[in-house]
């Protein structure tokens with residue numbers, strides 16, 4: 001018998017509440033959704049966001065239905081870890097993040113403008129330099145933003161595993177069917193020649209241009225955290 005939304009909510013709610021109480025955090029909103037908003041319709045992980053200033057943990061119904069209990073506890077504690085990071089961030093840091101987003105948007109627009117300009121009038125020898133400059137600047141920017149995202153993931157992982165006090169939930173979670181761990185493999189539409197071209201760089205691309213660290217790396221880091229806790233702030 002499958003749980004419905006009304007039955008799933010109290011389960012998710014109580015797991016989030018317990019992790020928040022343990023961390024001394026005010027309780028956030030918890031909502032059961034069909035699919036996560038703004039994440040390509042993902043329905044097999046959860047997410048924290050604070051749109052309109054309301055800290056919210058979104059949990060797809062499928063997650064509550066299909067995750068084993070310890071994995072669900074771990075995942076929701078991981079999201080509470082994101083909430084804790086968010087709550088601990090000072091206004092200055094938030095402004096900095098917003099500034100980075102604005103900067104990235106301007107950089108992307110500028111790069112696009114230069115590229116379009118170079119295509120429209122290839123005579124300009126200046127164009128070439130600016131195209132590469134723009135491309136380089138934007139790629140660097142993206143790599144930095146993604147590295148920051150991975151650092152936040154690691155912090156959320158550390159919080160979750162400390163809260164749970166064992167690897168049980170993390171290991172259950174890691175054994176669930178996940179999205180693939182690297183970019184080229186993820187692109188199912190990629191043809192064989194594309195894969196052959198990308199394969200040597202696959203690990204690399206995945207490492208540098210990914211919002212999340214690889215699952216085996218996360219598991220290792222959590223094991224290390226349990227053995228030697230890194231208490232930061």
Ligand SMILES: [Zn+2]
Nearest residue numbers: 078082153156
């Ligand atoms: Zn996360």
